[in-house]
Amino acid sequence: MSANGGTKAVIAALLANLGIAVTKFIAFALTNSSSMLAEAIHSVADSGNQGLLLLGGRRAKRAATPQHPFGYGRERYIYAFIVSIVLFSVGGLFALYEAYHKWAEPHPIENWQWVPVAVLVIAIVMEAFSFRTAVRESNHTRGKQSWVHFVRRAKAPELPVVLLEDLGALVGLVFALFGVGMTLITHDGRWDAVGTAAIGVLLVTIAIILAIETKSLLLGEGAEAHEVAAIEKAMTEGPEVERIIHMKTLYLGPDELMVAAKIAVPPCDYAEEVARGINAVEARVRTAVPHARVIYLEPDIYSAAADQAGTGSAAHTAVPESETEPGQIAGRPGS
Structure with missing residues (x-):
């Protein structure tokens, strides 16, 4: 897998998530929707993850030293593993906590009701663009492998991480849109909590998958x-x-x-x-x-x-x- 292809996908995801995070925080401030807050924190976590992947790629290029005679190539695996931890703790666990809090104290969206729907639709378009870039770059090296096999066997961690993050972001946005939409229709804030909980479970699941696959790379994998x-x-x-x-x-x-x-x-x-x-x-x-x-x-x-x-x-x-x-x-x- 080319490093340039992975870097291009990471940068596209970073720019998309930064823009999306800002709009989600504005929507949360106007509507007090827990789904919007969970999605905003999710976008912040994803932006930090992309920053970590770029940092890991840069540090991995350092020349070998007597203390590290085989170089620093595995540093990319270390930062990818940190990404899984950040996604689990900052994204997934926060969303589950927010869902619990909103279920205990539900309230409908009374002000700026059109804002969260508009923001989520715009975010879906932006995430779809980022996901399309990751898919296109992955296809350069995926060959005839299935997507599951590609994610499990890829030696460069950047594209599988971005693929799973973008896929999780798209599905999470659909969950958020469902929760917000049902809240607006029924005036019952617990639907917002349901959407938030679904986002949390999704992010925790993706984080666990990333952690398992990256751990295998850290332990050391042989040639295909x-x-x-x-x-x-x-x-x-x-x-x-x-x-x-x-x-x-x-x-x-x-x-x-x-x-x-x-x-x-x-x-x-x-x-x-x-x-x-x-x-x-x-x-x-x-x-x-x-x-x-x-x-x-x-x-x-x-x-x-x-x-x-x-x-x-x-x-x-x-x-x-x-x-x-x-x-x-x-x-x-x-x-």
Whole structure:
């Protein structure tokens, strides 16, 4: 996923939410509607979330240091996780509290009755524009994946976060419009509380989904199946590698994949031949999967007997170093 695409969607969402928040607060001040207040706080939380995503993207670009030799790419995951907490606490829990308060002390909307409806309709249009931008940017990298699979498996957190936030905002606006509309029709303020409670449940649910998916990224996820297949093909399509004994992958950040593998190389007399072969393999892997930027390959001599024992490596049956001649690889008899 391109960082530019994610940034564009985040900025579009930020501008939309700032404008919407102002209009919702004005509507709340005029009508004292709890649904409008819940939606206003929701927009403020979303604006703060977009700011956090932009900050995380900027800090993740810092160069690696001796203390952090793999760089700061995962900082984008950390800020996305903070977003889920903010959405849960500031957005969801506040809306549930406001719904409880309004249910206990209901009152109808008596002044400026047309204002909340107009504001909500305008907000739906603005959120729809932001959501359309997020969908369009996501389609550049989503491919043939379903939307559920894209949200669950995307390595860059910005677009899934914006997608879920914008979807939640649109549905939440519909809930608010329902609550306000029923309050105006029935003159019963408890409908306003119902709309507010629905918004709260929706935001808490989205926050939990975001937290679960971001936690998985923080713990460390490996490459996708198609990426693993491309890496394996690149490693074994040349004469330098007989087979892959075992391999592990790990995303160090959304745009940086680490590949570590033990590979079986043909027996040879000199380490220089092995080094040239490894360099060739690394070049093919980076061509096949460009974001596989950190590659560690350990050469070994494959042994079928050792494979049956569960190691696949001839290291356990190699000739002791003291019995090899200078300049020769252990495990290969002198010629």
